[in-house]
Amino acid sequence: MEPTFSPPLHRQRHQFVIDFVKRNKPKKVVDLGCSECSLLKQLKFHREIELLVGVDIDGAKVKKKMHGLAPMSTDYLQPRDDQLLIEMYQGSVTQRDARLRGFDLATSIELIEHLTLADVERFSEVVFGYMTPAAVIVSTPNSEFNPLFPRLAGFRHSDHKFEWTRAEFKSWALKVCEDHGYEVEFTGVGRAPPGQQERVGFCSQIGVFHRLGGGEVCNLLFCDDADDVFSYTLLYSKNYPSLHDNNVLRRVLVMEVLYWAEQLRRRWVEEETGQRDDADTPRPAEGDGEEYHRASEQHLEMEEQTAAACGAAMKNLVEHQDVEAGELFWTDGQEQQESRRCVSVPLxxxxxxxxxxxALSGSLSNLRRLLMDHPDVKLSQDGSAVLLNYQEQASYSMNLITEEEEEDRGDLEDSGYAEASQCSHSVEPEEDWDADV
Incomplete structure (x- = not known):
């Protein structure tokens, strides 16, 4: 009986990278042989990453899938604290490009077995000798595992140029370390059936390389600009919305202010009238996945704090005032023709x-400055309070998600391994045995 893997082997390979990212929090990550961008689609949710790059020799395949890396509506409603730039390149891993130097992490998942041995040597020189990432994750099939698949004849894929034993992979990896100043740890994914793990090893063997010398080595290498070349073709570049953009920062701040002001208004009205308003105020979108759940927990805690703060003491914090009909701001020198009640929430x-x-505003004076003259915010005459209609609930932008975005949301939890291109230097689809497991 053939061994089966749970989760499937392709997901285990991607999950290995994701776990590494969670532990080490790299800011600049490049996926070599990215093919249909499936790993990148998962990594974009990790907010410690500020630059995410994919490289593949098959530009047509990248073009078909790269737009799935674009921001979703939730990314605009709940932007990142830090910047994220995503770039996609067409190019060969055997060619140098100065834009890929000095990354924190480079991944090569089931790629090198598609290269000739001569190209593997060039791959080593380009990735470890020229790009010099702080860490490199390389996975490749372990040929010692192949006899456990009785339907498998030859290599696991027709485009594979070789499949190494553990000793062959170790020999290559140690030479890379010696030549380019790295150390390596050996592991893998896809365990063998009970009692056979030590004999055959992992189905996919993995080397995790760490550059020796840290940033000092990188700085010395970058002192020489003579060898800077740009051989790759840029196919896609997208900046995600972030709080580094003042316009984005102001929009998010306004949404937060209006939301919590509305909560205070509602609590105050409940206290004054004795009637509870069960209508939920739409919450600004918090994103997805772990980030979403953390934000949801924080939101529930904040609701409890708000309820506690808005008891009988709320009358000392929020008051109602009369303002000119149809407007929620004071106008000097104009007689009020008709009065209308509003709730004043002090900034x-x-x-x-x-x-x-x-956190968003930085100071009370800066909060007042950012809210001043915003079309969605009505301030009191002296600018010290937000004014809301006494009985009308404020409206907010809702989280509208397209069908395409609904599919993309699954990428946060889905570690699916994309089919690879039919070209050398690009990750290839594995044989049916891999799909079945």
Whole structure:
């Protein structure tokens, strides 16, 4: 009976990279032989990454899938704290390109077996000798595992130029370390059936390389600009919305202010009237996956804090005032023809009681400045409070997700291994035995 893997082997390979990213938090990551971008689609959710790059020799395949890396509507509603730039290149891993030097992590997942041995040597020189990433993850089939698949004759894929034993992979990896100043750890994914692991090893063997000398080695290498070449073709470049953009920062701050001001207004009205308003105020989108669940927990905690803060003491924090009909701001020198009640929420309350408002604005005076003249915010005459209609609930932008985005949301949890291109230097689809397991 053929061994089976749970999760499937292709998912285990990607999960290995994801776990490494979670532990080490690299800021600049490049996936060599990215093919249909499936690994990149998962890595884009890790907010410690500021530059995410994919390289593949098959530009047509990249072009078919690269737009799946574009920001979703939730990325605009809940932007990142740090910047994220995604770039896709067409190029060969045997050619140098200065734009890929000095990354924190480079991945090569089931790629090198598609190269000739001469190209493997050039791959080593380009990746370890020229690009000099701080860490490199290389996975490749372990040929010692192949006899456990009785239907498999020859290599696992018709485009494979070789499949190494553990000793052959170790010999190559140690030579790379000696030539280019790295150390390596050996592991893998896809365990053998009970009692056979030591004899045959992992189905996919993995080498995790770490550059010796840290940033000092990198700085010395980058002092020489004479060898800077740009051989790759840029196919795609996209900056994600982030709080580094002042316009984005202001929009997010306004959403937070209006949301919590509305919560205070509602609690105050409940206290005054004795009637509970069960209508939920739409919450600004918090993203997806682990980030979403953390934000949801924080939101629930904040709701409890708000409820506690808005008891009988809320009358000292929020008050109602009369303003000119149809408007929620004061106008000097104009007689009020008709009065309308509103709730005045002091900015000092919003800034002191809600950490995200304080973090986004930085100071109370800066909060007032950022809200001033914003079309969605009505401030009191002296600019010290947000004014809301007494009975009308505020409206907010909702999280509208297209069908395409709904599919992309699965990438956060789905570690699916994309089919590879039919060209050398590009990750290839494995034989049916791999799909079955």
């Amino acid at each position: 000092s309350v919003l800034w002191s009681r809600f950490p995200k408002v304080a």
